[in-house]
Amino acid sequence: MKTITANRLTDGRVVYRTIDEGWSENATQALRLTPENAETALASALEDQLIVVDPYLIDITGDVGDFTPTGRKHVREAIRLTGPSAGSTKEIAHVSIR
Amino acid sequence: MYQYDEIDRALVDARTAQFREQVNARLSGALSEDEFKPLRLMNGVYLQLHAYMLRVAIPYGVLSSEQLRSLAFIARTYDRGYGHLTTRQNIQYNWPRLVDIPDILDHLAGVGMHAIQTSGNTIRNTTTDPFAGAAADEVADPRPWCELVRQWSTTHPEFTWLPRKFKIAITGSPEDRAAIGVHDIGLRLIRSKAGEIGFEIHVGGGQGRTPVIAKKIRDYLPQRELLAYLTAILRVYNLKGRRDNLYKARIKILVNAMGADCFARAVEAEYEAVRGRALTVPVEEIGRVSAFFAAPPEGRSQTTPPAAPGYDRWHGVNVKPHRVAGRTIVVIPLKAPGKTPGDIDADQMDLVADLADRYGLSEIRVSKEQNLVLPHVDESALESLYTLLDGARLATPNADKASDIVSCPGLDYCNLANARSIPVAQQISRNLHESGLDAVAGKVTIKISGCINACGHHHVANIGLLGVDKAGQEVYQLTLGGVADGDAAIGKILGPGLNAGAAVKAVIACVRVFAEKAAPGEAFTQTLARLGAAPFKEAVYGV
Ligand code: SF4
Numbered sequence: 001m002k003t004i005t006a007n008r009l010t011d012g013r014v015v016y017r018t019i020d021e022g023w024s025e026n027a028t029q030a031l032r033l034t035p036e037n038a039e040t041a042l043a044s045a046l047e048d049q050l051i052v053v054d055p056y057l058i059d060i061t062g063d064v065g066d067f068t069p070t071g072r073k074h075v076r077e078a079i080r081l082t083g084p085s086a087g088s089t090k091e092i093a094h095v096s097i098r
Numbered sequence: 099m100y101q102y103d104e105i106d107r108a109l110v111d112a113r114t115a116q117f118r119e120q121v122n123a124r125l126s127g128a129l130s131e132d133e134f135k136p137l138r139l140m141n142g143v144y145l146q147l148h149a150y151m152l153r154v155a156i157p158y159g160v161l162s163s164e165q166l167r168s169l170a171f172i173a174r175t176y177d178r179g180y181g182h183l184t185t186r187q188n189i190q191y192n193w194p195r196l197v198d199i200p201d202i203l204d205h206l207a208g209v210g211m212h213a214i215q216t217s218g219n220t221i222r223n224t225t226t227d228p229f230a231g232a233a234a235d236e237v238a239d240p241r242p243w244c245e246l247v248r249q250w251s252t253t254h255p256e257f258t259w260l261p262r263k264f265k266i267a268i269t270g271s272p273e274d275r276a277a278i279g280v281h282d283i284g285l286r287l288i289r290s291k292a293g294e295i296g297f298e299i300h301v302g303g304g305q306g307r308t309p310v311i312a313k314k315i316r317d318y319l320p321q322r323e324l325l326a327y328l329t330a331i332l333r334v335y336n337l338k339g340r341r342d343n344l345y346k347a348r349i350k351i352l353v354n355a356m357g358a359d360c361f362a363r364a365v366e367a368e369y370e371a372v373r374g375r376a377l378t379v380p381v382e383e384i385g386r387v388s389a390f391f392a393a394p395p396e397g398r399s400q401t402t403p404p405a406a407p408g409y410d411r412w413h414g415v416n417v418k419p420h421r422v423a424g425r426t427i428v429v430i431p432l433k434a435p436g437k438t439p440g441d442i443d444a445d446q447m448d449l450v451a452d453l454a455d456r457y458g459l460s461e462i463r464v465s466k467e468q469n470l471v472l473p474h475v476d477e478s479a480l481e482s483l484y485t486l487l488d489g490a491r492l493a494t495p496n497a498d499k500a501s502d503i504v505s506c507p508g509l510d511y512c513n514l515a516n517a518r519s520i521p522v523a524q525q526i527s528r529n530l531h532e533s534g535l536d537a538v539a540g541k542v543t544i545k546i547s548g549c550i551n552a553c554g555h556h557h558v559a560n561i562g563l564l565g566v567d568k569a570g571q572e573v574y575q576l577t578l579g580g581v582a583d584g585d586a587a588i589g590k591i592l593g594p595g596l597n598a599g600a601a602v603k604a605v606i607a608c609v610r611v612f613a614e615k616a617a618p619g620e621a622f623t624q625t626l627a628r629l630g631a632a633p634f635k636e637a638v639y640g641v
Contacts, residue, residue, distance in 0.1 A: 009125070011195035012149040050127050053145060072570040076509060079518075080147050084510035086521035088180045088441040089192065 001060050002033040003067065004045050005080065006052035014080045015052060017045050023052055027081055030067065033057070099160050099461060100245045100390040102210040109253065110207045113214055117141045118200035125197070140220075142213030143199055146513050152191045152199060153216040154206060155223045158230075158244035158268075159187030159464040163451040166462055168209045170447035176202050181447070183432065183440040185504060185555050186265070187225050187464040188216060192511055214252060219260045221251035221332075225267045227275040228465035231391055232427050232473040234419040238287040238295045240270035242388040243324060246379060250325050257332050261339035262347035264332070265304075277466060279303050279311045279586025280558055282349045283331060288318065296320050301331060301361065302353030305552035309588040310350040313358035315365060322384065323369075326377035330368035334361065394459055397424030397476035404481035408493070412484050415495040424477050428458075429497035430470040430487060435531040436524050437491075439505040440468030449490050457483050466555070466582075468504055469497065500542050500609050501530040504555055508548030508565060509572070515548035517565025517572035518598070522546055525602045530609065539613040542622035543582065544605060558582035560622040561608050562589045563601055574601035578608065578634055579626050587623075592631060593639045607637040 004017035008025075015023040016030035021044060024030075033041050038057050045055040059071035069077030079085055102110070117137070124134040138144075142153040154169070161169075169189060173181050176198045177191045184190055194202060206212055215222060224244045231239045247266060251257065257264070267281040278284025284300035297319045303312025319327050331349075338356070340346045353361045404413070418427040430450060432442050442450075454462050454472055457479035463471040475483060487493040496502045503526060506512065508519030523546050530536040545559030549566075556562030562577040573595035580589030596604055611633050616625045626634070635641060 007145055007149075010197050012145055014148055049131055050125075053131055072567075074570060075517075075572060076147070076515075079510060083148065084520075085518065086524060087438045087507070087510050088182075088443065089178055 001067075002035070002038045002057045003030040003060050004033070004042055004055050005030075005058055005077070006045070006055035009049075009051055009053055012053075017041065017055065021045075023048070028066065030060075032060075099162060100157075100241075100387070106210070106249075107207075110210075110212045110214070113141070113212065113253075114200065114203040114207050117203060121196060121200055136218070139217040140214070141199075141203070142216035143196070144217065144513070146192070146511050147509075148511065149193045150196050150199070151511070152194045152202065152213060153184070154189050154191070154211060154213050155216050156188050156211075156464050157248055158224050158226045158241060159228055159466075160230075160241065161462040161464065162209075163454040163460040163462065165209045165211055166447050166451040166454070168205055168211070170444040170451070172202055172205055173444040173447065180441050180443040182438075182507065183442065183464050183468045183470070185466045185468060185506070185553060186223060187228070187466055188223060189464070190507075192507070217263075219262050219264075220258055221247075221254065221260075221264045221266065224248065225265070225276055225281070225466060227269050227271055228463040228469075228471045229275060229418065229427050229473060230270055230463075231393065232420050232422075232425070233271050233273075233275075234421045235271045235273055236421060237272065237289055238270045239388070239391055240268040240276075240285075240287055241391045242384065243268055243285070243287070243321070245387050245390070246325065246383075247328070250328070257336065260332070260336055261341045262344070262349075264335075264349070266328070274583045275465075277555075277558065277582040277586065280305050280309070280555075280582065281312065283328065284312045285324075287321075290318055294320065297324060297327075299327065299331075301365075302350040302358070303586070304348050304350040305555060305557045306348070307345055307550050308348075308350065309552070309557040310354065311586050311588065312350075313353060315358060315362035322379045322381070323373055323377075325379060326372045326375070327365070327369055329372055329377055330365045333368045334364045338364070394422055394425055394474040396422055397426075397474075398478040399424050400477055400480065404484070406481055406485055406488075408488065408495070409481060409484050412488075412493050412495045413480065415499065416493070416497045417480065420474070422474075426475050426477050426480065428472040428475045428480070428483065429465070430472065430492050431467075431494050431497050431502055432469055432492075433496055433502050433527065434491045434494045435501070436528045438520050439503050439523050442470070446490055446492060449486070450492070453483055453486060466504075467497075467502060469502070496536060498541055498543075499536055500539050500544060501527045501536045502543070503527055504543070504545040504559070506547050506554035508546070508554075512548055514551060515565065516567040517548050517574065519546045519548040519554060519563075519565060522563065522574070522598055522602060525598075526605050529602065529606050533606070535606065535609050535613055539609050540616055540619070540621055542609060542612055544609075545580075555582060556580070557588050558586060559589060560626075561605055563605065566595060568595060572598060574598065576601065576604050576608075576638065578631060579623060581623055590631070592635055604638040608634050611637045
C-alpha cells in the first residue's frame with residue numbers, strides 16, 4: 001500500500017493527501033493507494049503547488065486510521081510521521097506563541 | 099567588535115525586503131518551487147523533514163550580548179524556544195514558518211545580522227578561532243581579516259555562482275583552533291623573519307565524501323594582498339572547477355586533479371595580474387577595521403580563593419588563559435549529560451547575554467565544537483560567573499573532554515541524513531558521565547555525522563561515527579585517529595559497521611582503552627600512535 005506525503009508550503013509541516021484530495025497533518029486521514037492508482041493520484045497532488053512542496057509516494061502498511069511506513073526509507077518516514085525521536089524539540093517545554 | 103556602517107545596513111535591509119517579495123511571489127504562485135528554491139537557499143532557508151530551517155550567519159562566530167538576546171527573542175517568538183549551534187559557528191532554527199521568515203530577517207537586520215550566503219554555491223561565513231583576540235598564544239588577531247573577507251565576499255558578483263560552496267578559515271595562533279586543514283582555503287597568520295605579519299596559504303582541504311587535508315601553496319603573503327590572492331584562487335577555481343558532477347565540484351578535487359604545484363602556479367599567474375592594485379587593502383582601512391577589535395582593558399585579579407563546590411574542576415577544564423592581565427576565556431559547553439550537542443534554549447541565551455554584559459565586555463563567541471565562549475571575562479568575577487552558569491546547567495566541566503561531543507542534527511531533522519546522530523550522542527554522553535570515564539580520560543574528541551556530508555566533522559574526530567543507510571537500516575561506521583586542528587588528519591575505519599546500540603558501546607570501549615592505557619598527559623592520538631589500532635579493535639570487535 002502507498003500514500004502521498006509532502007511539506008506544507010506556508011510552514012513546512014508534514015502533511016498527507018486525504019481522500020477528498022485535500023491535505024492534512026492528521027495521518028489517520030491519509031489516502032490509501034494501490035500500485036495501480038498511485039501514479040494518477042500523485043499527478044493530481046503535484047498540481048497543488050500553492051499548498052504543498054514536492055509531494056511524493058511512500059510505502060505503508062497497516063489498517064485504515066493507523067499506518068506504519070515501510071520500504072527503504074521507513075525510518076525517515078516514521079520520524080516525519082511522529083516527529084523527532086530525540087533532541088530539544090522533545091526536551092524543552094514549548095514556549096512558542098504559535 | 100565590528101559595527102555595521104550605512105553600506106552594510108542598506109545592503110541587508112534591501113536584501114530582506116527583496117526576500118519578503120520573493121516569499122510573497124511564491125505564496126501567490128508568481129514563482130514556482132523550482133524558481134523559489136535557489137532564492138530561499140541564498141537566504142539560508144532550507145526545507146527539512148518536519149519544517150523549514152533557517153540558518154543565520156554569526157560572522158566568524160562573534161556575537162554581542164544584544165545579538166544573542168535577539169536570537170533568544172526569535173527562538174521564543176517564531177520557533178520552539180531554542181536554537182542549534184553548528185560546527186561552522188552559525189545558528190539554525192528548526193521550526194520557523196516560511197510566512198514568518200521575512201519578519202525574522204527584519205529582526206536580525208535590526209541587530210546587524212542576516213542569513214545571506216549561509217547556503218548556496220557561494221563564499222560562506224568565514225570560520226576562525228573562538229579565542230581570537232584573547233588567546234595567549236596569538237600572533238595576530240584574525241577578526242579584522244575575517245571582517246574584510248566578509249565585506250569583500252558578501253554578494254560578490256563574480257563569486258555568487260561558484261561550482262560548489264566555498265569555505266574559508268583563518269587562524270591567528272600557532273595552535274590552530276579553526277581547522278584550517280579541512281577548509282577550501284585555510285589561512286594562518288604568521289610573522290616573517292623581518293617581523294611583518296602575513297599569511298601562510300593552504301588550499302583544497304575538505305571533508306564530505308572525499309576527505310582531504312589542504313596543501314600549502316604559499317609560505318608567506320603580505321597581509322595587505324589577502325583579497326587579491328583570494329580573488330586569484332577563486333578565479334582559477336571558478337574557471338577550472340568542475341560543474342558537471344556535484345560530487346567532484348569542490349576545489350579539493352580540482353587541486354588534486356591539477357596537482358598542488360600546478361594549481362599554485364595558476365593562482366600565482368592570476369595574482370600577478372591583480373596584485374598591488376585596487377584589491378590591495380589600504381593601510382588606513384586595515385587600521386579602521388582593526389580599531390573595532392581593540393584589545394580589552396586589563397581586568398582585576400581574584401583576591402579571595404573561590405570556595406564554591408565544583409569550582410576548581412570547572413576552572414581547570416573550562417577556563418583558558420587570556421593574553422591580557424586580569425582576564426580569562428571561559429568556555430560554556432552546551433554539553434550537559436545527555437543533552438543535544440549545540441542546542442541552547444532561549445532562557446540560556448538571555449542568561450549568557452546578561453553574564454557577558456556583567457562580566458565579559460558584552461562579547462560572546464560560538465565555537466566549531468558547538469559551544470559558547472565568553473572571551474574576555476574579568477578574573478575577579480569567575481566565581482560568581484561559575485555559580486550562575488551552574489544554576490542553568492551551563493557549567494559542565496567538559497570542554498575538550500570526551501563528552502564534549504560534536505553532532506549534526508542527523509535523521510531527526512535533516513533531509514539528507516542516513517541515520518540519527520542526536521540520540522547516539524546523548525547516549526554516549528550519558529554513559530561517559532555515569533561510568534565516570536569522562537572525568538578520568540584525557541584529551542579526546544568524539545564527533546558524529548548522520549551522512550557523508552560530514553557536518554558533524556566525524557572525519558577529523560579522534561573517535562568518529564558516520565551514519566550510513568544499509569538496506570534501510572541505520573548503521574554507523576567507526577573511525578579512529580582523525581584530527582581537526584593543527585596537524586589535521588583523516589580518521590581510519592576501524593571495522594565493520596555497527597547498529598546504534600553497538601556504536602554507543604564501541605565508542606565507550608575506545609574511550610575506556612584510552613583512559614586505561616594512556617601515559618600521563620597523553621592525548622588520544624598519541625596513545626593511538628603508540629599502541630596502534632589493535633587494542634581498540636579488540637575492545638570493539640573482540641578480535
Ligand atoms: S552530515 Fe548529513 S545528516 Fe548531518 S546535518 Fe549534514 S547533511 Fe544532514
